[in-house]
Structure formats: C-alpha cells, structure tokens
Amino acid sequence: DTGVSQDPRHKITKRGQNVTFRCDPISEHNRLYWYRQTLGQGPEFLTYFQNEAQLEKSRLLSDRFSAERPKGSFSTLEIQRTEQGDSAMYLCASSFGGNTEAFFGQGTRLTVV
Amino acid sequence: KQEVTQIPAALSVPEGENLVLNCSFTDSAIYNLQWFRQDPGKGLTSLLLIQSSQREQTSGRLNASLDKSSGRSTLYIAASQPGDSATYLCAVRGARGGADGLTFGKGTHLIIQP
Numbered sequence: 001d002t003g004v005s006q007d008p009r010h011k012i013t014k015r016g017q018n019v020t021f022r023c024d025p026i027s028e029h030n031r032l033y034w035y036r037q038t039l040g041q042g043p044e045f046l047t048y049f050q051n052e053a054q055l056e057k058s059r060l061l062s063d064r065f066s067a068e069r070p071k072g073s074f075s076t077l078e079i080q081r082t083e084q085g086d087s088a089m090y091l092c093a094s095s096f097g098g099n100t101e102a103f104f105g106q107g108t109r110l111t112v113v
Numbered sequence: 114k115q116e117v118t119q120i121p122a123a124l125s126v127p128e129g130e131n132l133v134l135n136c137s138f139t140d141s142a143i144y145n146l147q148w149f150r151q152d153p154g155k156g157l158t159s160l161l162l163i164q165s166s167q168r169e170q171t172s173g174r175l176n177a178s179l180d181k182s183s184g185r186s187t188l189y190i191a192a193s194q195p196g197d198s199a200t201y202l203c204a205v206r207g208a209r210g211g212a213d214g215l216t217f218g219k220g221t222h223l224i225i226q227p
Contacts, residue, residue: 004156006156033214033215035214035215040219041219042117042202042204042217042218042219042220043157043202043204043215043217044217045214045215045216046214048214056214058214091156091157093157093215098144098206099144099145099164099206100162101147101159101162102147102159102215103159104149104156104157104158104159105156106155106156107155107156109154
C-alpha cells in the first residue's frame with residue numbers, strides 16, 4: 001500500500017464552476033477525513049467518515065460542499081459554484097479508529113480564478 | 114473551543130544545533146497529540162504520535178514530550194540538518210463530545226542553514 005492518494009494534485013477552475021476531488025485512503029483504514037488549508041495556516045477540519053457514514057461536518061462546510069464515501073473505500077469532495085475564497089489546499093487523511101495515527105495525502109491545490 | 118498555538122512562528126539556525134519547538138493547547142481533554150512535517154506545497158508527514166497517557170515518544174533524532182495537565186508539548190530535534198527544513202505542525206485530537214478531527218496550530222517554519 002502506498003499511503004493516502006489524492007487526485008488531482010492541482011486544479012484551476014473558473015469561478016462558478018463545479019469541481020470534484022478524490023481521495024483513496026490506506027486500504028485497512030475505516031476513518032477518512034477532509035481538511036482545508038490556506039496559506040500560512042494549519043489545516044482546518046471539514047468532515048469525516050467512519051466507513052461509509054458521514055459522522056460529522058464542520059461549520060466551515062457550506063451547503064456548496066458535499067462529500068461522499070459510497071462503499072467505505074474512496075471518498076469524493078465536491079464544491080459547487082466555486083468562489084475565489086475556496087482557493088486552498090484540500091487534504092485527505094485516514095486512520096484506523098479514532099485514536100490512532102492519522103496519515104495524510106499530498107493534497108489537491110485548488111485555484112479559483 | 115480547542116485552540117493550538119505554536120511558538121516560534123519561524124526559526125532559522127545553523128546546521129548541527131539542537132532545537133526545541135513548542136506547542137500549547139487550551140483544552141487538556143485530549144486523546145492524543147501528533148507532530149507533522151510539511152514541505153512547501155506538499156501534504157503532511159506524520160512524525161510522532163503521543164497518546165494522552167504517555168509522556169514522550171522518540172523517533173531517531175526527534176523526541177516529543179507531552180504535559181497534558183499544563184497543555185504543552187515540545188518537539189526536540191537533535192543535531193539539525195538542512196534536510197530538516199520544513200514547517201512543523203502540532204495537532205491535538207479532542208476528547209470532548211463533538212469534533213473528532215484534529216485541531217492544528219499554524220506551524221513553525223524551520224530553516225536549517227548549511
């Protein structure tokens with residue numbers, strides 16, 4: 001297993017377009033997390049899944065954001081009607097259970113122009 | 114609401130020095146604390162995980178300590194090398210009901226001068 005994988009690595013989109021990112025966690029990990037990181041800041045929690053169930057959403061996750069993990073394996077994060085303020089690095093992490101080491105992917109850098 | 118602070122925000126030292134990065138958190142009800150390294154434009158690499166019942170963890174030249182009651186952790190880097198240059202992030206997983214994700218500090222930007 002090569003760790004947490006995210007695709008694409010970079011995405012440039014025009015304001016108002018929809019974008020979708022994919023995350024493939026470490027295969028035996030049942031928990032999957034999404035974070036957002038802006039320049040000079042630490043990552044901020046967006047949402048997490050335990051298997052296929054989305055158990056928590058941050059107040060940062062507006063109604064333009066939706067995340068799925070349909071079979072408890074990979075996850076997608078969709079942003080509808082993108083805004084310039086959505087420009088950030090979107091990071092995915094996975095872990096086995098809630099009290100173990102979290103492993104992060106390389107992130108997807110989103111630029112909204 | 115949990116808040117994590119990292120001091121200093123930036124640090125530049127000559128190669129070979131031992132150094133200490135500091136992390137403090139406001140709510141001592143945590144499950145664990147994790148230190149990460151982040152290279153520019155990249156994701157996070159896990160360095161050390163300390164459970165709330167532990168006092169320290171070591172990996173190679175890195176040693177992390179945890180004083181949960183005072184809300185503090187330190188990351189000690191021995192014999193620093195230019196390859197250690199990166200941003201170091203501290204994160205805690207809270208034990209109170211609600212947010213299960215990690216709460217991060219803003220990081221310490223470390224430069225090791227050759």
